[in-house]
Amino acid sequence: xxxxxxxxxxxxxxxxxxxxxxxxxxxxxxxxxxxxxxxxxxxxxxxxxxxxxxxxxxxxxxxxxxxxxxxxxxxxxxxxxxxxxxxxxxxxxxxxxxxxxxxxxxxxxxxxxxxxxxxxxxxxxxxxxxxxxxxxxxxxxxxxxxxxxxxxxxxxxxxxxxxxxxxxxxxxxxxxxxxxxxxxxxxxxxxxxxxxxxxxxxxxxxxxxxxxxxxxxxxxxxxxxxxxxxxxxxxxxxxxxxxxxxxxxxxxxxxxxxxxxxxxxxxxxxxxxxxxxxxxxxxxxxxxxxxxxxxxxxxxxxxxxxxxxxxxxxxxxxxxxxxxxxxxxxxxxxxxxxxxxxxxxxxxxxxxxxxxxxxxxxxxxxxxxxxxxxxxxxxxxxxxxxxxxxxxxxxxxxxxxxxxxxxx
Amino acid sequence: xxxxxxxxxxxxxxxxxxxxxxxxxxxxxxxxxxxxxxxxxxxxxxxxxxxxxxxxxxxxxxxxxxxxxxxxxxxxxxxxxxxxxxxxxxxxxxxxxxxxxxxxxxxxxxxxxxxxxxxxxxxxxxxxxxxxxxxxxxxxxxxxxxxxxxxxxxxxxxxxxxx
Numbered sequence: 001x002x003x004x005x006x007x008x009x010x011x012x013x014x015x016x017x018x019x020x021x022x023x024x025x026x027x028x029x030x031x032x033x034x035x036x037x038x039x040x041x042x043x044x045x046x047x048x049x050x051x052x053x054x055x056x057x058x059x060x061x062x063x064x065x066x067x068x069x070x071x072x073x074x075x076x077x078x079x080x081x082x083x084x085x086x087x088x089x090x091x092x093x094x095x096x097x098x099x100x101x102x103x104x105x106x107x108x109x110x111x112x113x114x115x116x117x118x119x120x121x122x123x124x125x126x127x128x129x130x131x132x133x134x135x136x137x138x139x140x141x142x143x144x145x146x147x148x149x150x151x152x153x154x155x156x157x158x159x160x161x162x163x164x165x166x167x168x169x170x171x172x173x174x175x176x177x178x179x180x181x182x183x184x185x186x187x188x189x190x191x192x193x194x195x196x197x198x199x200x201x202x203x204x205x206x207x208x209x210x211x212x213x214x215x216x217x218x219x220x221x222x223x224x225x226x227x228x229x230x231x232x233x234x235x236x237x238x239x240x241x242x243x244x245x246x247x248x249x250x251x252x253x254x255x256x257x258x259x260x261x262x263x264x265x266x267x268x269x270x271x272x273x274x275x276x277x278x279x280x281x282x283x284x285x286x287x288x289x290x291x292x293x294x295x296x297x298x299x300x301x302x303x304x305x306x307x308x309x310x311x312x313x314x315x316x317x318x319x320x321x322x323x324x325x326x327x328x329x330x331x332x333x334x335x336x337x338x339x340x341x342x343x344x345x346x347x348x349x350x351x352x353x354x355x356x357x358x359x360x361x362x363x364x365x366x367x368x369x370x371x372x373x374x375x376x377x378x379x380x381x382x383x384x385x386x387x388x389x390x391x392x393x394x395x396x397x398x399x400x401x402x403x404x405x406x407x408x
Numbered sequence: 409x410x411x412x413x414x415x416x417x418x419x420x421x422x423x424x425x426x427x428x429x430x431x432x433x434x435x436x437x438x439x440x441x442x443x444x445x446x447x448x449x450x451x452x453x454x455x456x457x458x459x460x461x462x463x464x465x466x467x468x469x470x471x472x473x474x475x476x477x478x479x480x481x482x483x484x485x486x487x488x489x490x491x492x493x494x495x496x497x498x499x500x501x502x503x504x505x506x507x508x509x510x511x512x513x514x515x516x517x518x519x520x521x522x523x524x525x526x527x528x529x530x531x532x533x534x535x536x537x538x539x540x541x542x543x544x545x546x547x548x549x550x551x552x553x554x555x556x557x558x559x560x561x562x563x564x565x566x567x568x569x570x571x
Contacts, residue, residue: 039496041516041518058496366525392526393471
C-alpha cells in the first residue's frame, strides 16, 4: 500500500506515526513545504529565546527514520489529480498514491488594509520562517504594532516584549482574546501586559499603514484618526486553509476541506486532517484527525469521537487560564456562577443541569473534568455539591483493565 | 516497532496501579509516599518537609458527593488525551511499557494536558507553575511507592511482568 501525506505538522505527523504502527510494511511518504518538524504553538518561545529552533521539534529528531517514512521537504504541492490518484509537486515530480491524506494546514491571512500587504516590515506569525524573520528584524526596531489580539497576537506580544521593544496592540474586539475570555479575565491579562509596557487599543480597527520612501512601515493610522509610529507590524489576523492545489469541483469545501467523522473527503481514498479542514483549527483535533485518518486509510473503521473545539489553555506572564465552551451566557435562561478569591477567577455557565461554558483563571488544577462535562453535555443536577467542587470522584468507575470511565 | 497486533495485546497486559475503591479510607499514605519518592532532597520519609510546597503528590484523594474518599491516580490511558493534546512532545505514550511519560525539559507549560485529562489527574506545579505534576510509575522502581505504602490493599498492581 502506498500512502502519501501532504503536510508535516500535528495532523501529518500523527497520521504517519499511526500508519506505521498499523501497517509495518506500507510505503509512506510525507511531502511538506516545511523543512523541519516544528510546533507552531511554540514559535513565540523561540522568538523570546526560551526555546531553540531544534527544541521546537515535537516528534523527535529521528522521526522519519524511526518510523521508516520517506520525507520530501521544502516542496510544495502544485496539483492534486484525484482521477489519476497523483500529486504533482512544484519541482515537476509526480507522486502516485493509493491513499492520500491532505494535511497542508493553513496560511496567515493579511486583511486588505491600505499598504498593509504592500509594506515592508509586515510579518505574519504562522511559520518558522516568519518567527525567524521577526527575530532578525526586532534587532533593528524599537516600536512594534501587533494587529489582532487573539491567541497568535498575544503569543507574538510575549515573544516581542522579551526584546525590550515597545509593543502596541490593536484589536477590533472590545477586549484582548475576545474568543477565549470574558471582559474580566481579559482585563487581568491586559493589566499584566501594561505593566510590561504594552499599550492597547481595543474596539478599534486599522485605517491605513504609512510607508517611508523605501516602502518600510513607519506608522499606522487608526479608524478614529490616531496615528501611531511603528517600524514593524505583526499581522495576527486569522488564517485560511492551504487548498490552492485542489482542483475545483473535486473535493467539497466549506472554507476548508469537508470531512466526515472518519476523516474522509467526498473523494474516494482522499482523507483530510488538521487546519486545512473546516473543523476547529486547534492542535488536539489535528492530532486526533490524523490518527483517525490513519486507521481508516489502513482499512480499520474508526470514527472521530471528539470534535469539541471551543477549548483553550493560556499561560501568559505566569497567569494560567482555561476557557471552555461559552464565555458569556447567551440569555438569562442560563445561570452564571462566579467564584472570586485572591488571584483566582472562576466562572461556570449552566442551563438545566448542563454546563455550557467555563473560564478558570489562576488555579486550573484538575480542570479536565470540566472539559469532559462540557463537551459531553453531562447532566450534573443530581450531584448535590457546589458546582466548583464537582470532580471525577463523583463519576468514578474503573474498567477491568484499570482505566477510568464515567458513570453518569 | 509496535505493529497493531502488539499494541492490542499490550493493552491487555499493561501494568497499571489498580484501585479497590471501597478499601480507601483516605489515610493519604499514598500521597506521602509519592512526595517522598519524588523529593529532590532524599527519598526517606524523614527527608520530607511538608511545609515545603515543592513537595507535591502526583496522585490525590478526591471526595465524592457522599464525602467518600476516591483515589485519583494517573491511568496511563490507552488513548491518552494528554498525549494527543501535547504540542511540545513532552507527553509521550510508550507502546511497549504502556507508560505515559512526561519530559519537563521539553514542556512548554501550555497546560493543554491539564485541560485535556478527562479524569482531573493533572495540575501545574504549585510553586513554579512551570511543570505538570504527573505520575511516572516511580520510573524503574520495582513497585510504585504509593502501592507499597497503601495499608488497606486499596492500591495494587496488575499486568506487566508483575502479574
